[in-house]
Amino acid sequence: MKQLHDDLWTADSPLRFMRLELGARMTVVRLPESELLLISPIKAELSLVGETQSHGEVAHLVAPNRMHHLFIGEWKEAFPDATLYVAPSLEKKRADLEIDVVMTNSPEAAWADVVDQQLMEGFPFINEVAFFHRPSATLIIHDLAFNIGEHSPLLTRTSFRMMGAYGRLAVTPLERVLIRDKAAFRRSLEAVLEWPFERIVLAHGTVVEQDARAAFERAYAWLLG
Numbered sequence: 301m302k303q304l305h306d307d308l309w310t311a312d313s314p315l316r317f318m319r320l321e322l323g324a325r326m327t328v329v330r331l332p333e334s335e336l337l338l339i340s341p342i343k344a345e346l347s348l349v350g351e352t353q354s355h356g357e358v359a360h361l362v363a364p365n366r367m368h369h370l371f372i373g374e375w376k377e378a379f380p381d382a383t384l385y386v387a388p389s390l391e392k393k394r395a396d397l398e399i400d401v402v403m404t405n406s407p408e409a410a411w412a413d414v415v416d417q418q419l420m421e422g423f424p425f426i427n428e429v430a431f432f433h434r435p436s437a438t439l440i441i442h443d444l445a446f447n448i449g450e451h452s453p454l455l456t457r458t459s460f461r462m463m464g465a466y467g468r469l470a471v472t473p474l475e476r477v478l479i480r481d482k483a484a485f486r487r488s489l490e491a492v493l494e495w496p497f498e499r500i501v502l503a504h505g506t507v508v509e510q511d512a513r514a515a516f517e518r519a520y521a522w523l524l525g
């Protein structure tokens with residue numbers, strides 16, 4: 301795991317989507333009282349579970365959108381007392397999971413003191429909930445943008461080049477098509493932009509540590525105007 305702040309870690313794993321190696325990243329936030337919030341858990345390898353536990357008590361498991369739910373069941377099995385939260389409508393797609401909470405636009409009481417959240421409206425295929433970890437000024441997103449660069453394999457780099465989405469924080473043409481209600485999505489984006497974030501942790505690609513706000517605004521310039 302990589303530590304980004306006293307109470308913030310990430311862990312990466314390989315992951316293929318539509319034959320492209322995109323990788324996946326889990327975010328771990330340590331809440332006051334040492335409870336851990338795991339957002340978009342990756343495969344629950346024994347070593348990762350052990351390392352995670354060394355930072356606190358695994359108490360909250362979050363599937364942040366309709367795509368990022370593949371490994372959350374493994375963590376629930378390992379930590380049956382943890383509370384399981386999902387993005388809206390994932391409860392229908394994953395009826396097999398023991399879901400405790402379908403998230404809304406307001407942060408859950410368990411993390412509201414340090415983490416804010418925003419449901420991205422108008423993007424029903426993904427229905428992502430974006431998060432903001434206040435103590436580290438970090439925006440946490442999953443499929444809202446990619447940051448594919450030199451660390452990705454050749455086929456992934458080439459594909460993203462062809463889509464005009466290489467070497468920077470970018471939204472792919474496929475995602476653009478999936479945004480069904482642009483006005484509603486834009487209002488959600490504007491709410492995200494009210495958070496004073498200085499870093500972007502995302503699921504696919506390199507974490508943005510420099511000029512994060514400008515990078516995010518550039519990625520969505522086609523929508524924000």
Ligand SMILES: [Fe+2]
Binds near residue numbers: 367368442443504
């Ligand atoms: Fe994803």
